[in-house]
Amino acid sequence: MATTILVLGAGTGGIITAMELNKTVGNDGEVNPVKILVFEKEEKNVFAPSLLWLMVGKRKPEQVFRNTRKIAGDGIDLVIGEIQAVNPEQISVTVKGQEYKGDYMVISLGVDQVPEYNLNSYGHDFYTLDGATNFNEQLQNFKGGEIAVLVPSLPFKCPAAPYEAAMLIESYIRKKGLGDKTEISLYTPEPGPMGVAGKELSGAVRQMVEMKGIKYFPEHQLTSATDKTLTFSNGKTADFDLLAYTPKHQCPSVIKATSLVGKLGWIEVDRHTMETNFPNVYAIGDITFIPLEMGKPLPKAGVFAHYQAETVAHNVAQKIAGKPSDKTFNGDGQCFLELGGGKAGYAGGNFYGSPLPIVKMKKPGYFWHWTKVWFEKYWWFRYF
Numbered sequence: 001m002a003t004t005i006l007v008l009g010a011g012t013g014g015i016i017t018a019m020e021l022n023k024t025v026g027n028d029g030e031v032n033p034v035k036i037l038v039f040e041k042e043e044k045n046v047f048a049p050s051l052l053w054l055m056v057g058k059r060k061p062e063q064v065f066r067n068t069r070k071i072a073g074d075g076i077d078l079v080i081g082e083i084q085a086v087n088p089e090q091i092s093v094t095v096k097g098q099e100y101k102g103d104y105m106v107i108s109l110g111v112d113q114v115p116e117y118n119l120n121s122y123g124h125d126f127y128t129l130d131g132a133t134n135f136n137e138q139l140q141n142f143k144g145g146e147i148a149v150l151v152p153s154l155p156f157k158c159p160a161a162p163y164e165a166a167m168l169i170e171s172y173i174r175k176k177g178l179g180d181k182t183e184i185s186l187y188t189p190e191p192g193p194m195g196v197a198g199k200e201l202s203g204a205v206r207q208m209v210e211m212k213g214i215k216y217f218p219e220h221q222l223t224s225a226t227d228k229t230l231t232f233s234n235g236k237t238a239d240f241d242l243l244a245y246t247p248k249h250q251c252p253s254v255i256k257a258t259s260l261v262g263k264l265g266w267i268e269v270d271r272h273t274m275e276t277n278f279p280n281v282y283a284i285g286d287i288t289f290i291p292l293e294m295g296k297p298l299p300k301a302g303v304f305a306h307y308q309a310e311t312v313a314h315n316v317a318q319k320i321a322g323k324p325s326d327k328t329f330n331g332d333g334q335c336f337l338e339l340g341g342g343k344a345g346y347a348g349g350n351f352y353g354s355p356l357p358i359v360k361m362k363k364p365g366y367f368w369h370w371t372k373v374w375f376e377k378y379w380w381f382r383y384f
């Protein structure tokens with residue numbers, strides 16, 4: 001019987017794992033030496049970085065997703081449905097009551113995004129297709145007032161996203177001639193922007209945000225909300241007319257029920273191979289918890305899911321061929337930072353740097369914005 005690989009989740013990590021594996025093991029659709037089974041609950045496959053452009057009308061909803069079914073074929077089988085159970089000991093998953101057994105399993109189920117503090121009644125979760133779409137509708141009708149961008153809890157994926165959202169909104173408001181009538185504020189429990197990347201970079205991002213007139217409120221932990229007001233643990237309150245917020249992130253419940261989850265509530269892995277405590281069971285991307293030497297975890301970002309997927313796909317293919325697992329994930333990562341006005345910054349480096357991550361930022365400009373746009377196009381072309 002053909003070796004079977006179960007890939008859990010068809011987001012960033014799952015898609016790259018499946019496609020890389022398919023290519024490396026020599027599947028061509030007609031002759032498939034390896035069976036690759038991908039499990040995904042969503043029909044709509046959203047490219048998350050584009051949600052920020054959707055918020056400010058630079059994309060239409062139908063431009064930021066594709067049908068998940070398009071990833072199937074040429075050696076990749078797709079099972080659409082909610083995974084109900086995962087058994088790492090047996091290397092099996094259950095979907096719609098049917099159990100699928102494999103020889104290898106790669107878990108890339110990301111995070112469960114859930115509402116908190118009743119924010120879904122008062123604002124827009126811009127980490128979802130519907131939330132970003134609804135925020136944009138409200139923004140188009142906005143005539144001036146207070147706009148709040150809120151991070152109600154940590155961790156959240158893409159450490160740059162709330163900062164990008166605030167700067168893109170500012171650019172939109174200014175272009176519409178509402179700058180004098182509008183105040184934009186960003187509230188977060190973090191001590192500063194993108195802190196894992198180092199003080200210098202964090203300071204530079206804070207400066208960019210504040211230079212645009214956006215009011216920045218770090219170390220503001222939300223404790224409650226109403227339809228007009230946010231209240232924080234330091235006793236301060238803030239009013240808003242329009243609210244965009246990040247959702248609470250938690251480990252997917254189907255994984256929480258397994259012994260894969262460590263003390264901190266996420267899957268712990270070997271940080272170089274991404275293998276879990278269970279042989280031939282790997283976890284990649286947002287669902288993992290990887291402590292860095294500086295004491296904080298590796299941020300949750302697609303770029304890490306991407307490189308980790310390439311590492312795991314290579315090593316699983318090597319194992320199947322009876323060869324050594326000779327590729328490692330070394331903590332490298334890069335990200336774009338949209339500034340509005342058609343410009344972006346770019347930061348990159350090594351997050352496994354010792355004793356601190358070594359991350360540098362390039363001079364912001366039009367080039368990096370267009371590179372991000374190019375990457376969006378490349379993503380659709382390459383994988384869908």
Ligand SMILES: Cc1cc2nc3c(=O)[nH]c(=O)nc-3n(C[C@H](O)[C@H](O)[C@H](O)COP(=O)(O)OP(=O)(O)OC[C@H]3O[C@@H](n4cnc5c(N)ncnc54)[C@H](O)[C@@H]3O)c2cc1C
Nearest residue numbers: 009011012013041048083109110158285286301302303305
């Ligand atoms: C607004 C925004 C902007 C971003 N911008 C960037 C950026 O510029 N650069 C960057 O590096 N990262 C960015 N990110 C973060 C990036 O999208 C994630 O870090 C990345 O997608 C993580 O990949 P993953 O494979 O771990 O999880 P995901 O891509 O979230 O995939 C997980 C998949 O598993 C599926 N799933 C979950 N549970 C089940 C279940 N029980 N049954 C079946 N299927 C299930 C989900 O539906 C999902 O498709 C951004 C995120 C957001 C929200």
